[in-house]
Amino acid sequence: MADASLFPTRRLRGTPFTNRVQAAGVSGYTVYNHMLLPTVFKSLEEDYAHLKQFAQIWDVSAERQVQIEGPDAHRLACMISARDLRNAQPGRCYYAPITNQNGGLLNDPVALCIAPDKYWFSIADGDLLLWVAGLAQGLNLNVTVTEPDVSPLAIQGPMAEDLLVDVFGPEIRDIKFFRFTAFPFMGRILNIARSGWSKQGGFEIYLDDSTLGGTLWDAITAKGNAYNLRAGCPNLIERLESGLLGYGNDMTSENTPLEIGLDKYCALDNDAEFIGKQALLRQRDSGITKKLMGLTLAGPPMSPVSMPLQCKAAQSNVGIVTSGVYSPDLNDNIAFAMLDITAAELGNTITVETMTGSVDAKVCEIADFEARLKAR
């Protein structure tokens, strides 16, 4: 489906980097938070191979920030986050599942504690701003909830660090994983975090002035040759190999964190209070009935899965494939699937109805893909 082209409008927002991305030869976009997010430059496979070897510059402006600021900001941040943020420290990032009162996932942002009374939630696709603003309004909290002019630019890949040292100085090396530090740039102070939507290492630069998009892009690409830098984007193959989940694909508001294996990011065993906690505790007591698992699929290399594929066992529906693609480095078709708990057993064989016919598939842990790569 959907091999028709994208028709641009103001509603599908460009980014501070869109003209650079266009000039760099983007060949596919998705729409994410009402904004353009590149998905392919040369090809999924070429982009993937390059990402694992060199450095790439990614326009991830579509990771919009929900900014919560004011006297009640910390209270509201704690209330919405299944991750315990009570002791959040400025300069740190926290992967923070957001749940509704039923425990259903509304988003899975990275929360940045900017100051004790100021948070950025760097969001996946969905207007989390409206949930937070609605809560603040309903509870009459003393906060402002806004989408600031902040557009992340990611530098990813094994050569990302050396490149950014060239641009911003050796202090880049001191940034620990999921921490951020302020760096001066053209009269602004930019937060740079060691983070990003790949497992190849790298950074996210939170540009807080749209008018500097081209300047920042050019300052980095000017130093890029030594690192074989090129424009890239979050890569489907690398993401699945690395076990990185995509909100809207691998989880929706119909799923809880427990069903997708995010238990360790949920404050269920202390006295933290957050919206959805009681529902999650009840679900933990009664046991989950479905679970997101890894799959390897038989058959020839498969195209990216563009719609949920039915999974069957003994003629019965037992779930759906949520994401899937052929991994060249594993030489295997790999996928994530939301499966009935009875079918989710490791090593179990099920059938998947692909666009080109039914194939056998074997259930594994999502983390197995990365482990197999490391064991090569």
Add this chain to the structure above:
Amino acid sequence: MADASLFPTRRLRGTPFTNRVQAAGVSGYTVYNHMLLPTVFKSLEEDYAHLKQFAQIWDVSAERQVQIEGPDAHRLACMISARDLRNAQPGRCYYAPITNQNGGLLNDPVALCIAPDKYWFSIADGDLLLWVAGLAQGLNLNVTVTEPDVSPLAIQGPMAEDLLVDVFGPEIRDIKFFRFTAFPFMGRILNIARSGWSKQGGFEIYLDDSTLGGTLWDAITAKGNAYNLRAGCPNLIERLESGLLGYGNDMTSENTPLEIGLDKYCALDNDAEFIGKQALLRQRDSGITKKLMGLTLAGPPMSPVSMPLQCKAAQSNVGIVTSGVYSPDLNDNIAFAMLDITAAELGNTITVETMTGSVDAKVCEIADFEARLKAR
């Protein structure tokens, strides 16, 4: 920008009609409420000419419903809507701007009163569900807020009524504008409203069972020949001629209803209470500083405006074009523009920086386009 193609995933949801839309030869999509919405079949101009003469079938599933149900549903519906819904009647539709506490527009849905304790807000692009759910949670209201399995299918164009009479019977003719009636179909009861995102006349069928998408589409197209029915979609040219605004294009949360001419849909002169009312009253007292106006632009026929175009007067920025395209029937480039109030005077000439250079543009009422067509 964005002549790259759309890369489909589960996150960009298909609809109950997507396979029919593909088979009918869709050539362009947009993403709207995380869902595919067709934008072009043959060409903007051909689609437009056909829509004005015959009947078209439109997959507008992307107009998702925010369902509010329960003892506090009426109270919550009234609270969020600038339109006075206190006397809302089942079977009626209400164009209902939704504002935040600053009067900023969060959406401009059509509200359907399904029952005294059940509303559907048929939304423009934006997760209004989260605002409503956040409010309900914060205020601890006794309602459920959900996105039900409801996918509107529109039949638009001057021959739409005759076609639907053929399919559903002569009772179709009794549906008044912005009213809906329940019709049986394949064991379901479907709400059919006389409404739609064109001014060519027609209906929206609220299919409430995804599995019947193909069946409903086929039942209608089977009778289509006599009406020269073909697949279509909301058409940019027809929309601008008709003065229909698009949320995200012609208004955002940065704009109030007063700035875009929606005053008459806001309950400012009675004792209705809604979120944003005080801010709107203050703005009305102090006067608006910008206003959405019509524009006609000099120069050769222009391509659809894909990003905001700067408007200037005496070298100063005075606003942006939010939507624009060449109208064959008016033989004019027509546009909407958000202009500083000083530049928004009727008949005023400003300059617009288009992709191909600066052109003169004349300010008019948005309603002038339709009036000119009727006067031909």
